[in-house]
Amino acid sequence: MNQQQNEELTRTGPGTLMGDLFRRYWLPVMLTRDLPAPGGVPVRVKVLSERLLAVRDTDGKVGLIGEFCAHRGVSLWFGRNEPGGIRCPYHGWKYDVKGQCTEIPSEPEGSTHCQRIKLAAYPLLEINGVAWTYMGPPEHQPPHPQFEFARVPAEQTYMSLAHQECNYLQALDGGIDSSHVSFLHGDAINSDPLFKGSKGNEYNLKDLRPQFDVGPTEGGINIAVRRNAEAGSYYWRITPVVLPTFIVVPPRGTHPIHGHVWVPIDDENCMTWSFSYHPTRALTPQERAALEEGAAIHVKLVPGTYRPAANRDNDYLIDRAAQLAGTKFSGIDGIGVQDIAVQESMGAIQDRTKEHLVSTDRGLVMARRTLLQAAKDLRERGTTPPGVDPEHHKVRGAALVLPHEVPFAEGAREALRALPGVPPASV
């Protein structure tokens, strides 16, 4: 990769190539429990390098609007939430939750000037405890997301959020590249309450030379990874990627399915969304308690914030004694923190001109190419990108053992579809 490509892939502010691409999708931006109460104090949110406010009016309607008053640029975070909208503290301009200015008190009675004033404003869609937004051209707003984790009943799903201090692409690269599991997460998958005990773990740790078979899908790509299983058969783990940044981790044993969505805050920070759900059963109280403590791919946070408790300022609480003793390969606790640690350690934006990629990086190479191509097709030809159509969301990660002679595309065809009521393919 040259420097220009790295810039193109990692910049997502307004007007950038990749920024335009991200603005064609519904993106998770907040937990709904963090939305303001009706008539409550607005909440500051930064997404794709835009400073925004989540607002809720006294009638309970929510919206995501530009932070600054159109008049003189005062932050509306200081505004007063009144019936009908938020009023700027400076000159009393008032805006509804769609960013429409509804009143300029200094204007003559009957003036319609305010109708011409509108802030950037994006819809907020609440599904199962998560608020999603769409920041692109209204005429291209897609139907609502259909990711299975967001559509199963609330008791079957859990979603968490962590602020990661690096560019989104380092996180996505990591999510795609499952070959690191045998190293970085080698101990954790056998001890984590939502990973341990599966036959798949054994295959995973025994064969350190996985074969990657990567191919395009309607919504993005599939990364099929093959390891040796019993004689005559392969253990397949297939990770679907739906553009721009949705991935599903193939499940293990009877555990829930996990996955991520990454949303750029700005070019040097991203929101790491992590979900765990089961297609056909409720999460158990034990599972939910563990997830809230940072189990599986989730992360324990500094209370009152979305910053991981183990973070760059404390070297991720690395336990060198355990690392040297060999009882914990990375010395760092927890799959989620392990990922964040290595990804942040590359710097705010990894210098990809210095990489040396190998065969197990085929997935991330193809993902980067697909993202870049989709962004160029959108800009140059207006092509709707993969993953916009909610039908593309209905995918699952799958883990299964297949005889040597069965290609995964055949043997896992059904397993990769998110079919309501059908249990996952899990080993």
Added chain:
Amino acid sequence: MNQQQNEELTRTGPGTLMGDLFRRYWLPVMLTRDLPAPGGVPVRVKVLSERLLAVRDTDGKVGLIGEFCAHRGVSLWFGRNEPGGIRCPYHGWKYDVKGQCTEIPSEPEGSTHCQRIKLAAYPLLEINGVAWTYMGPPEHQPPHPQFEFARVPAEQTYMSLAHQECNYLQALDGGIDSSHVSFLHGDAINSDPLFKGSKGNEYNLKDLRPQFDVGPTEGGINIAVRRNAEAGSYYWRITPVVLPTFIVVPPRGTHPIHGHVWVPIDDENCMTWSFSYHPTRALTPQERAALEEGAAIHVKLVPGTYRPAANRDNDYLIDRAAQLAGTKFSGIDGIGVQDIAVQESMGAIQDRTKEHLVSTDRGLVMARRTLLQAAKDLRERGTTPPGVDPEHHKVRGAALVLPHEVPFAEGAREALRALPGVPPASV
């Protein structure tokens, strides 16, 4: 406004368009109580992006000189104040309070080399507890300032200082644009001990659609703002602006007159000077005590600093409960802090390309144009700018009720002049 104009108006370092303009005026830079004692430790000051030292020699003479030794660039703040001047700690070069190098100990006896070495040096003028400087070409140094607040007896006047974390122009814009009083300061003018109880407040709060009548004066501009009073009459509030950044708030009832001068520290910080004085009487002990506590347009500070106690790091101590309950419109306490909060919330330098100005912004539009024109006339034709002549300083803000048929320019003519011994026009 385009980005180039915004840059031109907001940059005031050496050699900039607006920097050259500011360097033609006397500017307040310190409270005299913060000047060093005779022979005392120099005080670091930054003005118009220049790092300076206020020095006082053992004879009591003061000066404002460049911070760094002309020899090798060592900060003279570490120097020793000796009879005759300050001596650099590195090689003993010595400078008097005019920045003249008076000794280079390593030079041969009788050498006159030191006479050719001179630091930037600016005069310090002490008036009523405030030290002013002039940073322009010596041959253009104007006579001493004649602002009324600086010329009435000390017992009639009070001046304070706060460090504001944004460009000076946001502060000046706010000082000019009095239409925000009915909103941002709507509660405060009725509760502040130096604003409350006047008839003017009633007019102010009743008519939210003030009419702006803006026109040039010899020293800058007048912003006359008209609101409905009793039938057949208007309540006029007239704010004189003297270039570059002096404004007077029209008085209320029997209260003192207030006003501001803003002085750029650098392009992202300014010193907010606030004054309160009465032309014909001493301030009462109650008034003075209230001013020291941050009443009127003054600000309560973090002890030992000039940083407001309510500042961006604590969200200006906003009281959301009071704001939502409607008992305090902005939720922020104090007129001075309210102004600083909204102005700082625009960012270090407001992006004026995104503004939507309306009729009540006529004052600030004209002020910006006048500043820019004055700076260009100075640069291109050497024209002495408005406000340099101390006669231009002798203005007052005025508040008065006039019959519909009397134009303010006629009815307020005398009231706008700062005539010694004449009480202000105040309603």
Added chain:
Amino acid sequence: MNQQQNEELTRTGPGTLMGDLFRRYWLPVMLTRDLPAPGGVPVRVKVLSERLLAVRDTDGKVGLIGEFCAHRGVSLWFGRNEPGGIRCPYHGWKYDVKGQCTEIPSEPEGSTHCQRIKLAAYPLLEINGVAWTYMGPPEHQPPHPQFEFARVPAEQTYMSLAHQECNYLQALDGGIDSSHVSFLHGDAINSDPLFKGSKGNEYNLKDLRPQFDVGPTEGGINIAVRRNAEAGSYYWRITPVVLPTFIVVPPRGTHPIHGHVWVPIDDENCMTWSFSYHPTRALTPQERAALEEGAAIHVKLVPGTYRPAANRDNDYLIDRAAQLAGTKFSGIDGIGVQDIAVQESMGAIQDRTKEHLVSTDRGLVMARRTLLQAAKDLRERGTTPPGVDPEHHKVRGAALVLPHEVPFAEGAREALRALPGVPPASV
């Protein structure tokens, strides 16, 4: 000096003019006591703007390698130190202490791909408690350094390290320019246990107009400084500079010899190495205890760090009362801290376009020219720079009294050579 020259002289990152010069020398980078234990945790080091790790494998071999894994850029500081090398926590790539990749676990058995992967790697040479490295082209690696401080028996020498928050050249300028001793260190040389009581001090403080006689040597330059002594004789202090940044302070009385080497961390920080040694005797316990407390040119540190306890954030603990009273000229304690204080006060990189140099600056002028010329000769003609040849290291500072008619070059010829077993020329 113009701005271009200042840039050329102060930038030392990879590929810069001066960076290429520095990369031709052995440079001290760490105290050996800070090297990892065998198989221990790597230590992060930044030298010449490169982020490096000092590593020691389980066999005890040490090396200095690039911090980031060649694969995806993860910091190997988080790696596990295993027999044979350090393993990246992400995908298990393994590197030996020479930066050679020795294993890529995901590659097929028998693959030799890892042989083509090598990190930046530099040798670590341990001499008398100090670890040196050479960061240039291996084919140009010079023989080991022969500085006398590094070659006398361990009991005769002491070396310390401080992190200085400015460009290396400000430090070197200061080391060369000894005319500041009479001012900045005027009190200290009479009170410091490793400076006080010498006849030289008297000469030093009596004649404030030293004459500089500067000339080239094989390894750099000699700065001979002449002051009046008894009638008919001069007190000479001769400071050898060996490129790029080695200087020796001429000794005083029976005290040890002191000196510095400065190594750029990056362009705004440098490591200040300070040494004290005696060519013919062990340091006494009293001397060693004083050195460890920051006597002579050493510095007392914040425990657990290399940051001086007196630093820019506490204004170097300046004692203004003592300064004003005249009992301590600079108000700052300690020769080492005094130097750092004035040098840092110039800013991270001194703006040399604003200097006014005088005759006592002849030494630093010639040093800068010599550095620049050596760097250009290296780049343009491949000329091996002065100071690379270890024979050039065998110099000493010398202090001696000579009759007027004896030129220093003659009278001090032997005294400037570091001859084993020969006591220093010291007054």
